[in-house]
Amino acid sequence: MKFKHTLALSLVTATLALGTTASHAQTAPTGLKVEAPWARPTVQGQAAGGGFLRIVGGPAGDKLLGASTDIAARVELHTMSMDDNVMRMRQIDSIDVPAGKAVDLAPGGLHVMFMDLKTPLKTGSSFPLTLRFEKAGAVKVDVKVQPAPPAGTPAMKSEHKHDHKH
Numbered sequence: 001m002k003f004k005h006t007l008a009l010s011l012v013t014a015t016l017a018l019g020t021t022a023s024h025a026q027t028a029p030t031g032l033k034v035e036a037p038w039a040r041p042t043v044q045g046q047a048a049g050g051g052f053l054r055i056v057g058g059p060a061g062d063k064l065l066g067a068s069t070d071i072a073a074r075v076e077l078h079t080m081s082m083d084d085n086v087m088r089m090r091q092i093d094s095i096d097v098p099a100g101k102a103v104d105l106a107p108g109g110l111h112v113m114f115m116d117l118k119t120p121l122k123t124g125s126s127f128p129l130t131l132r133f134e135k136a137g138a139v140k141v142d143v144k145v146q147p148a149p150p151a152g153t154p155a156m157k158s159e160h161k162h163d164h165k166h
């Protein structure tokens with residue numbers, strides 16, 4: 001079983017290296033994975049836009065420290081929460097990625113924010129984003145601009161979910 005699993009992973013890596021993947025997933029040498037990066041379209045004059053993706057921690061866990069892209073002056077890490085029935089965004093320094101766990105950056109929760117956009121984000125286009133991790137280093141992904149989340153990713157993330165202990 002163990003051998004099979006390893007083989008499967010190697011095949012995935014090989015496919016990514018050849019650039020033939022259609023899933024927009026990216027795997028770092030540490031085993032950390034970034035899946036389904038997407039961003040909402042923006043209108044002319046809109047200064048900032050939100051980006052979303054799923055990070056799956058490798059065997060050691062990691063921490064997202066920041067990101068950069070050519071299409072915006074800077075990229076910030078944000079969290080969003082309900083405060084007296086008002087959605088508020090707050091900048092955070094880093095996002096923890098526990099070993100083997102998936103962390104969703106999704107509407108309503110954690111996200112990357114493209115600040116001072118140089119060009120509007122148009123549906124159907126895509127742009128490169130470089131994520132910077134503590135252990136995995138730079139991981140480059142291609143962000144697809146689309147109005148709705150890709151299949152299989154959360155449409156809306158509630159931050160409260162994590163805190164509920166039953």
Ligand SMILES: [Cu+2]
Nearest residue numbers: 050078089113
């Ligand atoms: Cu934001």
